[in-house]
Amino acid sequence: xxxxxxxxxxxxxxxxxxxxxxxxxxxxxxxxxxxxxxxxxxxxxxxxxxxxxxxxxxxxxxxxxxxxxxxxxxxxxxxxxxxxxxxxxxxxxxxxxxxxxxxxxxxxxxxxxxxxxxxxxxxxxxxxxxxxxxxxxxxxxxxxxxxxxxxxxxxxxxxxxxxxxxxxxxxxxxxxxxxxxxxxxxxxxxxxxxxxxxxxxxxxxxxxxxxxxxxxxxxxxxxxxxxxxxxxxxxxxxxxxxxxxxxxxxxxxxxxxxxxxxxxxxxxxxxxxxxxxxxxxxxxxxxxxxxxxxxxxxxxxxxxxxxxxxxxxxxxxxxxxxxxxxxxxxxxxxxxxxxxxxxxxxxxxxxxxxxxxxxxxxxxxxxxxxxxxxxxxxxxxxxxxxxxxxxxxxxxxxxxxxxxxxxxxxxxxx
Amino acid sequence: xxxxxxxxxxxxxxxxxxxxxxxxxxxxxxxxxxxxxxxxxxxxxxxxxxxxxxxxxxxxxxxxxxxxxxxxxxxxxxxxxxxxxxxxxxxxxxxxxxxxxxxxxxxxxxxxxxxxxxxxxxxxxxxxxxxxxxxxxxxxxxxxxxxxxxxxxxxxxxxxxxxxxxxxxxxxxxxxxxxxxxxxxxxxxxxxxxxxxxxxxxxxxxxxxxxxxxxxxxxxxxxxxxxxxxxxxxxxxxxxxxxxxxxxxxxxxxxxxxxxxxxxxxxxxxxxxxxxxxxxxxxxxxxxxxxxxxxxxxxxxxxxxxxxxxxxxxxxxxxxxxxxxxxxxxxxxxxxxxxxxxxxxxxxxxxxxxxxxxxxxxxxxxxxxxxxxxxxxxxxxxxxxxxxxxxxx
Numbered sequence: 001x002x003x004x005x006x007x008x009x010x011x012x013x014x015x016x017x018x019x020x021x022x023x024x025x026x027x028x029x030x031x032x033x034x035x036x037x038x039x040x041x042x043x044x045x046x047x048x049x050x051x052x053x054x055x056x057x058x059x060x061x062x063x064x065x066x067x068x069x070x071x072x073x074x075x076x077x078x079x080x081x082x083x084x085x086x087x088x089x090x091x092x093x094x095x096x097x098x099x100x101x102x103x104x105x106x107x108x109x110x111x112x113x114x115x116x117x118x119x120x121x122x123x124x125x126x127x128x129x130x131x132x133x134x135x136x137x138x139x140x141x142x143x144x145x146x147x148x149x150x151x152x153x154x155x156x157x158x159x160x161x162x163x164x165x166x167x168x169x170x171x172x173x174x175x176x177x178x179x180x181x182x183x184x185x186x187x188x189x190x191x192x193x194x195x196x197x198x199x200x201x202x203x204x205x206x207x208x209x210x211x212x213x214x215x216x217x218x219x220x221x222x223x224x225x226x227x228x229x230x231x232x233x234x235x236x237x238x239x240x241x242x243x244x245x246x247x248x249x250x251x252x253x254x255x256x257x258x259x260x261x262x263x264x265x266x267x268x269x270x271x272x273x274x275x276x277x278x279x280x281x282x283x284x285x286x287x288x289x290x291x292x293x294x295x296x297x298x299x300x301x302x303x304x305x306x307x308x309x310x311x312x313x314x315x316x317x318x319x320x321x322x323x324x325x326x327x328x329x330x331x332x333x334x335x336x337x338x339x340x341x342x343x344x345x346x347x348x349x350x351x352x353x354x355x356x357x358x359x360x361x362x363x364x365x366x367x368x369x370x371x372x373x374x375x376x377x378x379x380x381x382x383x384x385x386x387x388x389x390x391x392x393x394x395x396x397x398x399x400x401x402x403x404x405x406x407x408x409x410x411x412x413x414x
Numbered sequence: 415x416x417x418x419x420x421x422x423x424x425x426x427x428x429x430x431x432x433x434x435x436x437x438x439x440x441x442x443x444x445x446x447x448x449x450x451x452x453x454x455x456x457x458x459x460x461x462x463x464x465x466x467x468x469x470x471x472x473x474x475x476x477x478x479x480x481x482x483x484x485x486x487x488x489x490x491x492x493x494x495x496x497x498x499x500x501x502x503x504x505x506x507x508x509x510x511x512x513x514x515x516x517x518x519x520x521x522x523x524x525x526x527x528x529x530x531x532x533x534x535x536x537x538x539x540x541x542x543x544x545x546x547x548x549x550x551x552x553x554x555x556x557x558x559x560x561x562x563x564x565x566x567x568x569x570x571x572x573x574x575x576x577x578x579x580x581x582x583x584x585x586x587x588x589x590x591x592x593x594x595x596x597x598x599x600x601x602x603x604x605x606x607x608x609x610x611x612x613x614x615x616x617x618x619x620x621x622x623x624x625x626x627x628x629x630x631x632x633x634x635x636x637x638x639x640x641x642x643x644x645x646x647x648x649x650x651x652x653x654x655x656x657x658x659x660x661x662x663x664x665x666x667x668x669x670x671x672x673x674x675x676x677x678x679x680x681x682x683x684x685x686x687x688x689x690x691x692x693x694x695x696x697x698x699x700x701x702x703x704x705x706x707x708x709x710x711x712x713x714x715x716x717x718x719x720x721x722x723x724x725x726x727x728x729x730x731x732x733x734x735x736x737x738x739x740x741x742x743x744x745x746x747x748x749x750x751x752x753x754x755x756x757x758x759x760x761x762x763x764x765x766x767x768x769x770x771x772x773x774x775x776x777x778x779x780x781x782x783x784x785x786x787x788x789x790x791x792x793x794x795x796x797x798x799x800x801x802x803x804x805x806x807x
Binding site: 124126215282300307309325327338340343347362363 | 494608623695
């Protein structure tokens, strides 16, 4: 009898604990599924899906759909069967608009679009429209226009819920080629590189109404996006701004700063293992790796074998894969030595799915390449999209999504 | 004795090594040249016409270039959103490159001249490096991007050095490190060569990728024609389109100078003189003249065009008063009118304004009328009139 009671009690206790954990999990882990933000679920360019059970010699990528899309460089973010991105429409040579828009993942058909700003016309002809990638949250999508307006729109129908003009509100100077930083969300705080005056370089916003949670530090708006990751056991938001690296908690407390030997980075900081950060730009040195212990950052390696321009690297098992200016490379993070180099992709982009690199050339050729330091091994390649393609692919439900300045396309790789 | 023998032996080995090294450089270069086809055939090539696709800023567009055996180079390409023209006569050259925010031709600077020496080569500088006065030095055998290469240092006569990496198996060029230019500023560059194809027995890299700073430029050749007719005029720097409109000024002129008599209310002949007007730069015309109206006026006048202001301007340096007068204006309806403008820090209103009008323009003559105004241009009074007639050769 006692045993039965004990068993019942244990059962109830376990059920209760599971329930508590589940509720706690729901309240803490509100991250959407899918490729829901800049560079995917973990902001590292790596999908959590698998591509390992494919016989590549027999695989022929299937075009699921291809649709016209206005100009812009935002990645295609995807969750719950819907693609969200930024697009634009030119009215005449001096007029146009930027939109956040939603599309059906299976068909590419537009579901809604909401105007968020006037269009950003690029001064050098690189391409008009937004440079920043939106982030999908529970009920809203947050986007950042080329002219510096942060907007929150309803996921359901695109209704604009709130908007902040960084130039007007915070005195931010528009960077040459427009605002490009992509928002991130940590602990329900919407975090942005603002570049405002009066210690408003970095800010945290209440994601529900856009009210200010915190602001900190001085610095101009750059083209770089913050990294949000658990480093040395702590959730940290890392900004590379000017020649300085900043680490914050989601409540805006500075954990540490580090003076970099270079500045003006565009490629996002990359987390290596648990407590190292890879940073790269086109200057000399081309990259540094710093190690975080406690709240101290120390350089452990630098070199010139990887020089990222606007395209960010991915990391796997001791090796960085990315663009050394315009050459695809695999570089050891232990030694900085080059394992292999492959030219022909121009200034393209890449992401990683499982142990495969999905490499998109700057003219829209997509290649699946083994993520191994042994040799450049291409499994398949095909012309996925035409023309200038500077936006990195997205991956969701076994499909790869690409865009350029005029259209977007979806391919089934399985 | 033993020590002397050791010393002799070491010296001998060193000399042998040096000789071997020198032979090796020559041997490698000979093999490299042979890898590009028979030298006899290359010697018969006087010119090359290249067409293809050029990629800059990830945008691909048409490319056209001419190369000549004596080192001339001309090309038309699209660099991003702008059409660019480049020309090089083997020593100097010109370009129209709107990226530098002007659209008229300009001369190449020294850094660019070094770039165009590289662009003008039929394949590599080793084709005729000795005749061209280049020096070479074998750095050694290396591995670049997993490829065994011979690294050779090349020193050009202009003092610039380049490092060439020749594939140790094919002896064709794999990579070059050299000085290049980014917006006319000298920068280090890496160039990679690929897609070697045979045309009429000659081997040429059809794909060239160049990276410098964060730039990436790719040339994919589609067709090459040898020994085409070359229009030598393309290597001469043209004048800017706007300054070309003032071509009527160019020449050696006989000039009748009339001065205005206010009392008599008529012109009277003050002097007969001569003038020489010529281009002194792509966007600049200069006149030298000395005449007497009452005093002896020895003037040098420069005419130019400001694309930012969409106006012509002239600056006259007076040898009589040592003063400078600047004027600007427009050329409309066959009449070229300039008004004086204030220069320097004095912002006070000029008491007398001057207007120069070039009219009655024909192939062999024109008239320059100079008027004065004492009421801010409300009324104008004649001052001097110069009637230009072209002098016979």
